Structure formats: structure tokens, C-alpha cells
Amino acid sequence: MENMVVGEACHTVVCPSDRACIFTEVLRNIDTGIIILDLIKEEVFFKNYHAEKILKFIGAGYGFEDIASLMLNELAELKRPNVRRSSKTIVNCDHRSLGYTAYNLEGNQRYVAVFIQDITDQNRLEAIDEASEMMNNISYLFSGIRHEIGNPLNSMKMALTVVQNNFEKFTPEEFDVYMKRLFGDVYKMEALLKSFKNFNMFEKPKTAAVDLLDFFESLTQLIGADIRNKNIKITVDILPEARWAKVDTRALQHVAMNILANAMDALDGRRDAALKIKGEALNDIVMVSIIDNGCGMPEDLVKDVFKPFFTTKPHGTGLGLVISKKMLSQMNCGIDISSEKDIGTTVTLTMPRCAGADGRTTGLDPV
Numbered sequence: 001m002e003n004m005v006v007g008e009a010c011h012t013v014v015c016p017s018d019r020a021c022i023f024t025e026v027l028r029n030i031d032t033g034i035i036i037l038d039l040i041k042e043e044v045f046f047k048n049y050h051a052e053k054i055l056k057f058i059g060a061g062y063g064f065e066d067i068a069s070l071m072l073n074e075l076a077e078l079k080r081p082n083v084r085r086s087s088k089t090i091v092n093c094d095h096r097s098l099g100y101t102a103y104n105l106e107g108n109q110r111y112v113a114v115f116i117q118d119i120t121d122q123n124r125l126e127a128i129d130e131a132s133e134m135m136n137n138i139s140y141l142f143s144g145i146r147h148e149i150g151n152p153l154n155s156m157k158m159a160l161t162v163v164q165n166n167f168e169k170f171t172p173e174e175f176d177v178y179m180k181r182l183f184g185d186v187y188k189m190e191a192l193l194k195s196f197k198n199f200n201m202f203e204k205p206k207t208a209a210v211d212l213l214d215f216f217e218s219l220t221q222l223i224g225a226d227i228r229n230k231n232i233k234i235t236v237d238i239l240p241e242a243r244w245a246k247v248d249t250r251a252l253q254h255v256a257m258n259i260l261a262n263a264m265d266a267l268d269g270r271r272d273a274a275l276k277i278k279g280e281a282l283n284d285i286v287m288v289s290i291i292d293n294g295c296g297m298p299e300d301l302v303k304d305v306f307k308p309f310f311t312t313k314p315h316g317t318g319l320g321l322v323i324s325k326k327m328l329s330q331m332n333c334g335i336d337i338s339s340e341k342d343i344g345t346t347v348t349l350t351m352p353r354c355a356g357a358d359g360r361t362t363g364l365d366p367v
């Protein structure tokens with residue numbers, strides 16, 4: 001099928017009527033890349049002119065294997081029963097962004113249709129939208145800070161008033177109760193201020209080639225005791241082609257620790273708790289997925305996880321992922337979260353891939 005003529009249906013029965021021929025003609029010439037894959041024969045059933053143009057532009061081959069590897073695990077995802085549509089993925093190449101969506105054809109497990117489009121302009125509009133959303137977030141942030149600092153402050157004021165009014169009468173035990181409450185509030189404010197410090201810590205990240213296999217293996221050793229205590233099975237599987245990324249080690253360490261801490265919280269008390277760290281490469285991008293089979297989240301909760309102060313934990317600040325996202329964006333990296341309630345969560349980090357050990361930085365900072 002490799003030497004198939006571009007835009008030709010490579011199946012003789014594809015044009016049984018004029019009507020089908022007209023449709024095929026439209027599909028051949030439309031301004032969207034269209035590829036139809038035959039999952040049984042593992043070959044390309046159809047691809048149009050625009051699809052070939054895009055594949056050429058991103059330096060990908062035209063065969064089934066080439067396209068399947070371009071889609072990473074999404075093709076495998078589509079082979080699962082009841083999965084109709086795989087999520088859109090972005091490929092960045094030469095300052096252009098390409099998005100693709102893959103569908104299982106209705107009532108047909110054999111063919112998958114892949115639509116590829118240049119979404120650079122769409123991304124730009126989304127970036128503008130994000131900037132205005134950011135302004136909303138800032139006011140949200142201020143009201144959050146007022147609330148987060150205001151609460152312990154009020155509680156401290158009340159405790160101090162009680163202590164002041166009962167200075168003569170209180171027993172040492174009664175004093176102790178109020179002292180503990182005061183310290184508790186002080187610690188809460190301290191933790192919040194520490195999170196703010198992290199927010200500015202990596203304003204100018206120093207990126208260098210980092211060996212991700214080394215990095216994640218060292219990191220999992222670092223949290224090994226916690227993992228053993230919670231009976232979590234952890235695996236690190238970084239493909240050789242996904243081994244090197246251009247990032248700031250300290251910033252990545254901070255981000256990864258927060259994601260792993262979230263996963264460990266989600267795995268608390270779960271049976272067969274497992275944490276997988278998987279690294280795959282896609283052109284000039286490395287994708288590292290941190291997958292847990294913990295409590296997961298319902299859909300309406302997933303969309304809130306990057307909002308400042310959003311937390312479901314009694315002692316969480318709800319800033320972990322906000323700060324992580326900011327650090328990542330400063331290193332030209334991205335983060336995406338998908339989750340299913342009671343099934344688990346996958347956090348995917350995308351990072352610029354680099355060729356190898358040039359300027360190698362592997363060691364981890366002490367935590």
C-alpha cells in the first residue's frame with residue numbers, strides 16, 4: 001500500500017456509483033488531511049492530497065506504521081470496544097501546530113478515519129482567549145488569597161482574644177489547646193507563602209538536555225519509602241527515542257514531585273495501586289505520561305484542576321498544578337490531564353525533545 005497513488009482509493013469497490021465517485025473526489029481535494037486506516041490489514045486504505053502534504057511537511061512516512069506511530073497510543077485506544085473518537089493531539093513543527101482527530105467509523109471496527117488540520121491560527125485565538133482568562137484568574141487569585149489568609153488570621157484573632165480574656169484563669173492545658181490552634185494557623189499561612197515563592201522561583205529556567213530515564217528513576221528512588229509504605233507498584237518505561245528532553249531539571253523535579261504526590265494521594269487505600277511513568281517520542285516532542293489507577297475525577301472536576309486554590313484535600317493549597325503549569329510553560333512544555341472517576345488519572349507532560357547528552361544534566365536536587 002506504500003506506493004499507493006495519493007488521493008486514490010486503493011480499494012476497487014470504493015466507487016460503486018457516481019455518487020460515491022463524487023464523494024471520493026471531494027475527499028481527495030478537500031483542504032483537510034484525511035487518512036483512512038485499515039486496522040485488519042494494517043494498511044492505509046485512503047489518503048488525500050492534503051494529508052500527503054502534511055505528512056511530508058512534518059517529515060513523516062506515508063505507511064501504516066508511520067501513521068500509527070505518529071498517533072502514538074491513540075490507535076490502540078481506538079481498538080478498544082466502545083471507543084469512537086480519540087482525543088485531539090497537537091504536533092508542533094516549524095512553528096506550525098497540527099491537530100488531528102481519529103474516529104472509528106460507525107458500526108465498523110475495521111476502519112479508522114484520521115482528520116488532520118493546521119490549527120496554528122486556532123491555537124493563536126485560544127492563546128488570546130487564555131490571556132483574557134488569565135486576567136479573570138488574577139482577580140480570582142486575589143480573592144482566593146484574601147480568603148486563604150483571611151481565614152487563619154480571623155481564627156488567630158479569636159484565639160488571641162480568648163487567651164487575653166482568660167489569661168488569669170486558664171490552666172496550662174487550656175493554654176496549650178489555644179497555642180496549638182495558633183501554631184496550626186501560622187503553619188497554614190507559612191505553607192501558602194511557600195507556594196507563592198515557588199510561583200516565582202523559575203522565572204528564567206535554565207534548560208539543558210536531561211536524561212529522562214535517569215531523572216525518573218532517581219526521582220522514584222527518592223520517594224521509594226512512601227511508595228513502599230502505600231504498597232504502590234511503580235514502573236518507569238521511557239523509550240530510547242524519548243530519553244532526552246530540553247528542560248530545567250529543578251523545575252521539572254518540582255513539577256514531577258507534585259504530580260507524583262497527587263497520584264499517591266489518589267492511590268491512598270486503593271487495591272492493586274499502580275503508578276506508571278511512560279515516555280514516548282513524537283517528532284520533536286517527548287511525551288511523558290504519569291498514569292495512576294487511583295480514585296480519578298469526574299469530568300466536571302477535571303476542568304477545574306488548573307484553577308488557583310482548587311483542591312479536594314483538607315490540607316491542600318490547590319496551587320500545585322497551577323504552579324506546575326506555569327513552570328512548564330516557561331520551559332516550552334505543556335501539561336494535559338485526563339481522568340475517569342474510580343478508574344484513574346493520566347497526566348501527560350510534553351517537552352522539547354533533544355538529540356542526546358549534549359550539555360547533559362541528570363542529577364536531582366536534594367528534596
Ligand SMILES: Nc1ncnc2c1ncn2[C@@H]1O[C@H](COP(=O)(O)OP(=O)(O)OP(=O)(O)O)[C@@H](O)[C@H]1O
Nearest residue numbers: 262263266305311312313316317318319320321345
Ligand atoms: N492524580 C490525581 N488523581 C485524582 N485527583 C487529582 C489528581 N491530581 C490532581 N487531582 C485533583 O486536583 C486537585 C488540585 O491539585 P493540585 O496539585 O493543584 O493541588 P492539591 O494537591 O490539592 O494541593 P497541593 O498541591 O498544594 O498539596 C486535587 O486537590 C485533586 O482533587
Ligand SMILES: [Mg+2]
Nearest residue numbers: 258262320321
Ligand atoms: Mg498537589
